[in-house]
Amino acid sequence: MNHGMIPQETIDEVLRRFEIGETVGRYVQLSKQGKYLKGLCPFHSEKTPSFTVTPEKQIFHCYGCGKGGNVIKFVMEMENETFPEAVKRMCEEAAIPITWSAQPEEQTPRQRERAKLVDAHAFTAKVYHYILRNTAAGTPAMDYLRSRGLNDKLIEEFGIGYAPARWDTLTQALTRNGYELDEMERGGLISRKHEGDGFVDRFRDRVMFPIHDGDGKFVAFAGRLMSDGQPKYLNSPESPLFSKSRTLYRLHEAKGAIRKSRQAVLFEGYMDVIKAWSAGVANGIATMGTALTAEHAALLKRFADEAIVCYDGDDAGQAAAQKSIPLLEGAGIRVRVGMLPGRMDPDEYITENGPEAFVRETIEGAVSAVKFQLIYLRKSHILLEEDGKIRYLKDAIRLVARRESPTERELILKELAQEFGVSLDTLKQDVVDVRRQEKLGTTGDIPGGTWNNEWNEKRSSSKHPPLSPAFVQAERQLISWMMQDADTAFLVQNRLGDRFHVEDHAAIAAYLYAYYAQGNEPDAGRFIAYLQHDRLERTCSAIALEDTPFDDKVLEDCLRTIGQASLSRDIDRKKEEMLRAERAGDIMLAVQIGTEIIALEKQRK
Incomplete structure (x- = not known):
């Protein structure tokens, strides 16, 4: 299979170096069950573990959402990367030489768009920061930031900027530097005019906080008004670069401290993170002006075992903290809650009481999740x-x-x-x-906090799932054995060839024939990397978990079952042909087809 410029030996070395249980364990809390490792799936919400890792075969599969594959596929899914991007990331981590071109010779349209938007966001961050620090228009914003307790060092460190009150400052700057405005609008940097002709700046008269992705690239902005008005914060919209439900503010900068302590401090706002950072809380992060999501919790679990929720002390903040607890605990994260007096937010508390008191009283003195819930319940x-x-x-x-x-x-x-x-x-x-x-x-109601798959499993437990035709399971069994043994694959190729009834099974079999013809050894993880096809990878990972011991008699039964199904399909097709001949008045043709049907019926018996 062609992987672009990446040598196959490099892919093999990545698969050899990255043990799947260890790699997945950085993101998912796994428990050993026999020869399998199981945990809550990081790709969809669930409370009953359906995510399975098989160290013996170096694959993963989720019975809930169907995702599956090898360790490279897992990293691709978790980091939202292409195959080359994931391999490059893993090579850098394992100090495997990158001997191919870092960029493919021809990028896909999606990759080209992402690269342009990343570049445009970095340019925009420089524009906003320059305006704040070097122009008269930025002076009121600088005064505002200093009034909030931010010194020049913090302003520089966090890359804070200012979007002036004009309608076209950024639009003109982007145009002068050759950026396509239609593309910039899709990336959320500018907006289309209401009348539909032309573009205007999305952010105006706001202090600007740049937002990075997990690799430290600029992907979005949050703009704050300095006076009364709504919305107080305006975030970049969802774009090819930015998803609010999967992005945590300052995670890229904080993840070193989070990994070291295995603890994160979760704030509501950007200013809270910055002020806490100035107080020595280097593991502080925040959501993007939205409620915490299951995706946020799964993302955080990659780096932390414990989260201290430090939301505002008002009713809204405490209600948000209460809602965050089951999401974090559902991801396998221990939760404590930092309590703030007098309806204060962290920014206010640090300003009034100082950084030492904040760390001592709020962070180190955080209460357990259940204690907070009991306090909240009293209200x-x-x-x-x-x-x-x-x-x-x-x-x-x-x-x-x-x-x-x-x-x-x-x-x-x-x-x-x-x-x-x-x-x-x-x-x-x-x-x-x-x-x-x-x-x-x-109780008759769905239990509070019970997630979709657990409840649906209970509801549907009394119903038998529809049975697949016998030939479907026979084909799966053959493919399972073919992945484990080259001789079995060659036998099936000689006896059955491409006569699989399920289209995906036929495709996987064809890939297996080619895989072994190239001299490759049986290896489920390596074969899945060879496929480079999302749906087939999922199907293969599911089949590979069907660990039935090889049996010559069962193999013959499977081949016979598939052959019988082929005959039945041929007979049904002949019957349709005979019916069409009769309707057309071609009696001789109908009789000929009838004779062929009789011959096929004898073979089936």
Whole structure:
């Protein structure tokens, strides 16, 4: 298979150096189950693990969303990269010499567009920063930033800029430097005029915060108004470079500190991250002005085992922190919450109390997720009344019952028993009852926090999935054995050739014939790299997990089943031909076809 300019021996070396369990384990929390490793899929939301890694065959497959392949495919999916980009990244990490051209001889249209937009965003960042630091138009913005406690060093370090109040400053600058405005509009840098003729600057009279992707490339901007008005923050729209649900502000700069400590501090706003950075919190990041998503949590899990959620102390911030906990825990991240007094945000707290107090009280003094949830729960109950206490305890018991650690449950129950003067044994029994009830699913509603696949599996467990025709499973079985043994592949090629009924199976078989004809050894991971076809890679990874021991008799049964299906298909086609001949009044042709059908029926018997 042609991989462009990348030598096959380089691809083989990457596959050899990067053990799939270790590589996937950087992104996904895996647990060993027999010869497999299992975890929550990073590509879709789930609570019941359906993501499987097979170290023996060096492949992964998710039974929930169907994604699968080898270690290179996994890196491609996680980093949103092309095959050459992923191989280059892995070569750089493993110090494998890059002997091919860094850029393919001819880029795809998508690659060309991305490259131009990355270049345009870097140019735009320079324009905005220059205007802030070197023009009279930027003076009010500089005064504003200094009033917020940002010195020149921070302004430089974070690349902050200013978009002036004019409608065409950036549009003209892009035009002068040869950028196509239609393309710049698709990239979110400028906007089309309402009347549809011409373009205007998207950002005007705003302090500008550049946003980088995981590799440190400029991909978007956030613009903040310096006065009252809405929206206070304006982000770049979704574009070929930028997805808000998969981007975390300053992750590229912070991931070194996050990896070292295995801990991230999650903020709501850009200013919070910058002020916390100035206070010595080098592992601070923020979402892009949106709520935390499952994709954010999966992205963060690549680098961190623990997250400290440090959102604003007002009602909206605390509600957002409450919603973030199940998402982070669902990704396998331990959660603590930094508490801020008096409805303050981190920026205000640092300004008023100083960096040392913020680190000591808010970051180091962060409470566990369940303690925060119990504090948050109190707001909806009147604890001065007996009924309010009872309702609070019932809700608190349900919350505690869902914690997996028995030690954590007991410690919290002791505190509740002491505070409310209730027997610890009584609270323990209530927790046991709740756990038993929720496990048995006695309520009619979908349990809170249960994600799609877990609930759908429970709903559909009483229904049998539709059975595939016997020849489909026979073809899968043959392909599974062909991937494991070249002699089996040659036997199937001689006996069956391309007469597979499922189109993808026929394509995979053809690739296997060619793969072995080139002298390659059986290796599922290497063969998947050979395919370079997303759908076929998924199918192969699923089939490779069907680990049935080889059996000569079963092999013959599979070939017979497929042959019988071929005869049935031929008979059905002949019957249609005979019917058309009869309708056309061609009796002789109909009789001839009828004779052929009888002969085929005898073969089937």
